[in-house]
Amino acid sequence: MKVNCNVDIRHLTRVEGHGNIRIRIQDGLVREANWEVVETPRFFEAMLVGKHYENAPYICGRICGICSIGHTLASIRAVENALGFIPSKQTARLRILLKHMETLQSHILHLYFLAAPDFLGVGSVLPLVDSHPEVVQAALRLKQLANDICDEVGGRRLHPTRTVVGGFTMLPDKHQLQSFGERLKKSLADFTSSADLFATFELPSFERETEFVSLKGEGDYPFIGGRLVSTDGVVKEEHEYRAMTNEYMADWSTSKLSRLSRGALAVGALARFNNNFNEMNALPLEISEKLGLSPVNHNPFMNNVAQLVECVQVVMESIDIIDTLLDTPWQESKEAVEAKEGTGVGAVEVPRGILYHCLELDSRGRVRKADCVIPTSQNHANIHHDIEALAQWCVEQGKQDKEIELLAEMLVRAYDPCISCSVH
Amino acid sequence: MKTERTFLGVPVVKPRVGFFDLSSCEGCQLQILNNEATLLSFLSLVEIVNFREGMKEKSDEYDIAFVEGSVTRADEEERLKRIRENAGTLVALGSCACFGGVNQLKNRFHDLEWVKKEVYGDFPIETREARPISAFVPVDLEIYGCPIKKEEVEKIVTKLVLGHEISHPNFPVCMECKANENVCLYDLGEPCLGPVTRAGCDSWCTSNRMGCWGCRGPAPAANLEQLEEIIKQKNIPQERLLDRLECFGGFGEAARKMRHRLEKNS
Numbered sequence: 001m002k003v004n005c006n007v008d009i010r011h012l013t014r015v016e017g018h019g020n021i022r023i024r025i026q027d028g029l030v031r032e033a034n035w036e037v038v039e040t041p042r043f044f045e046a047m048l049v050g051k052h053y054e055n056a057p058y059i060c061g062r063i064c065g066i067c068s069i070g071h072t073l074a075s076i077r078a079v080e081n082a083l084g085f086i087p088s089k090q091t092a093r094l095r096i097l098l099k100h101m102e103t104l105q106s107h108i109l110h111l112y113f114l115a116a117p118d119f120l121g122v123g124s125v126l127p128l129v130d131s132h133p134e135v136v137q138a139a140l141r142l143k144q145l146a147n148d149i150c151d152e153v154g155g156r157r158l159h160p161t162r163t164v165v166g167g168f169t170m171l172p173d174k175h176q177l178q179s180f181g182e183r184l185k186k187s188l189a190d191f192t193s194s195a196d197l198f199a200t201f202e203l204p205s206f207e208r209e210t211e212f213v214s215l216k217g218e219g220d221y222p223f224i225g226g227r228l229v230s231t232d233g234v235v236k237e238e239h240e241y242r243a244m245t246n247e248y249m250a251d252w253s254t255s256k257l258s259r260l261s262r263g264a265l266a267v268g269a270l271a272r273f274n275n276n277f278n279e280m281n282a283l284p285l286e287i288s289e290k291l292g293l294s295p296v297n298h299n300p301f302m303n304n305v306a307q308l309v310e311c312v313q314v315v316m317e318s319i320d321i322i323d324t325l326l327d328t329p330w331q332e333s334k335e336a337v338e339a340k341e342g343t344g345v346g347a348v349e350v351p352r353g354i355l356y357h358c359l360e361l362d363s364r365g366r367v368r369k370a371d372c373v374i375p376t377s378q379n380h381a382n383i384h385h386d387i388e389a390l391a392q393w394c395v396e397q398g399k400q401d402k403e404i405e406l407l408a409e410m411l412v413r414a415y416d417p418c419i420s421c422s423v424h
Numbered sequence: 425m426k427t428e429r430t431f432l433g434v435p436v437v438k439p440r441v442g443f444f445d446l447s448s449c450e451g452c453q454l455q456i457l458n459n460e461a462t463l464l465s466f467l468s469l470v471e472i473v474n475f476r477e478g479m480k481e482k483s484d485e486y487d488i489a490f491v492e493g494s495v496t497r498a499d500e501e502e503r504l505k506r507i508r509e510n511a512g513t514l515v516a517l518g519s520c521a522c523f524g525g526v527n528q529l530k531n532r533f534h535d536l537e538w539v540k541k542e543v544y545g546d547f548p549i550e551t552r553e554a555r556p557i558s559a560f561v562p563v564d565l566e567i568y569g570c571p572i573k574k575e576e577v578e579k580i581v582t583k584l585v586l587g588h589e590i591s592h593p594n595f596p597v598c599m600e601c602k603a604n605e606n607v608c609l610y611d612l613g614e615p616c617l618g619p620v621t622r623a624g625c626d627s628w629c630t631s632n633r634m635g636c637w638g639c640r641g642p643a644p645a646a647n648l649e650q651l652e653e654i655i656k657q658k659n660i661p662q663e664r665l666l667d668r669l670e671c672f673g674g675f676g677e678a679a680r681k682m683r684h685r686l687e688k689n690s
Contacts, residue, residue, distance in 0.1 A: 065452070066454060164634075
């Protein structure tokens with residue numbers, strides 16, 4: 001039987017922000033297969049113009065309700081790089097810990113609340129409260145732990161309050177840190193059961209070769225700053241981010257789009273894994289092997305697995321960071337910085353991929369020009385091409401209407417897009 | 425509405441609830457999911473029938489609509505009006521919905537063509553000045569904050585469900601901050617809108633030594649003139665006060681006047 005299908009999803013559910021999927025297949029021919037980004041733009045880059053740099057992290061954190069910590073840290077790094085300020089080891093450690101916990105809470109939110117319902121055949125996490133109580137409880141436990149640590153280190157889980165240029169307004173309580181370290185150690189058991197659960201999920205065997213872009217770790221799995229790399233062999237420095245992102249506009253998207261060596265590129269957990277698997281600890285690598293993830297993997301649905309693997313990585317690293325913090329006497333929480341003219345770039349691996357903030361400051365420290373390149377905006381073109389290829393793949397596999405619709409939704413969800421962020 | 429549980433022997437209805445987002449970071453909706461310890465009991469209080477970010481099923485039959493975000497495009501105005509028609513109670517959720525939020529920072533340029541060009545170059549893109557939802561439809565209840573405080577939302581929703589009267593504190597954040605025994609940020613040389621901002625957040629930011637940026641809007645008896653005096657006495661640049669006053673839109677006219685004055689004097 002020839003495949004006929006008409007998918008028209010306006011405002012895809014269980015993703016952050018507003019996007020549409022349109023697929024039309026007639027007698028086995030793909031007539032149309034599109035990803036459309038319809039989010040309203042908010043103009044953060046314009047908002048900052050003329051504002052003193054202290055506004056930048058505070059306002060930019062509000063680009064995103066899921067990865068506000070990542071945006072705040074990217075802005076802080078951009079300002080500090082512009083001013084030629086190097087944060088203390090203590091500040092750097094606390095920032096990484098904070099970022100790890102944001103990654104953990106974001107990945108858990110995505111894996112359990114947004115992605116898992118598809119694999120378990122339900123419309124949301126709500127039915128799972130009754131049918132899979134242990135799954136929901138474990139997810140809530142992990143998310144709460146991550147958020148509690150964000151509260152203690154960053155002052156608040158969403159739109160953090162303690163994170164400022166130069167360091168932190170306040171330091172966490174060491175007794176609290178100690179108990180968080182213990183809770184993190186215990187949480188590793190929850191990941192073993194998560195891995196068992198995810199092993200039962202049937203991921204489509206769809207693949208489309210693409211170029212994966214991320215930071216490159218040097219002796220550690222990368223999260224804040226460093227060199228930019230792609231699986232096609234491109235290597236750039238942090239300040240050369242524009243050569244890595246090449247932003248352009250298209251009529252199907254209110255978000256800017258990116259490309260590098262090919263028509264599109266991908267960022268995110270899978271990109272980080274593909275470029276940095278050799279920097280991972282043994283346990284996450286074991287889990288990736290168990291779940292069939294090995295580099296370089298070109299199946300976008302495997303981003304789910306890569307996120308789960310990263311959860312284990314960030315928990316293990318956080319346990320070590322907390323141990324180091326507990327063994328070291330506290331220094332001043334914040335150092336003084338002086339305003340001067342300059343341009344700085346902050347590249348940070350946030351949950352959905354590499355994020356860049358670039359700020360040009362005048363001699364009084366006011367923003368002359370701002371630029372933010374968001375992970376999801378870098379992914380949009382790849383999602384678009386993936387949907388085309390997926391439609392074709394579905395024709396070859398003889399899939400039918402409802403199945404194609406669900407696969408297309410699952411494909412977009414696998415990227416964990418943050419659409420309002422991408423339009424900002 | 426369905427009757428399922430009782431409170432002091434009185435049947436309690438379980439309202440059908442929808443969450444909707446206009447131009448925003450969607451963080452306020454996520455705050456609803458962000459209180460893991462009480463999430464399940466909160467969910468037992470209401471029946472969520474429309475929550476695009478969290479569930480696939482959707483219904484246009486709801487008693488209470490929570491709307492996050494501000495209006496910045498024609499289609500958002502239309503969506504908002506439809507939501508208003510469907511909802512018995514319309515709640516503005518967070519600073520963007522209540523005051524325009526950070527989105528209204530672009531309004532200060534009074535030149536949307538420049539704003540568009542600054543970000544998109546010559547690519548055509550549609551936008552308007554960011555406005556709170558009350559500029560388009562009647563709003564029954566406002567929940568303040570950027571972000572909203574989940575504990576406060578839970579309290580308010582419980583009162584809504586039980587039919588109790590809802591009122592916001594009429595005193596400023598400063599009083600909560602004093603009650604929390606914090607060192608005054610002015611003594612640390614930091615500007616803070618605590619003396620003029622509506623309380624209810626339990627001095628969330630100032631307890632973390634971040635000066636208040638006024639995300640909840642002015643307290644009813646806010647004395648801005650006196651605040652300017654304090655800023656002068658403490659030798660803090662007026663610009664830093666302005667940054668905070670104009671950040672979320674709650675101090676609307678006062679912030680606009682101050683900007684006008686500072687720009688004229690510079």
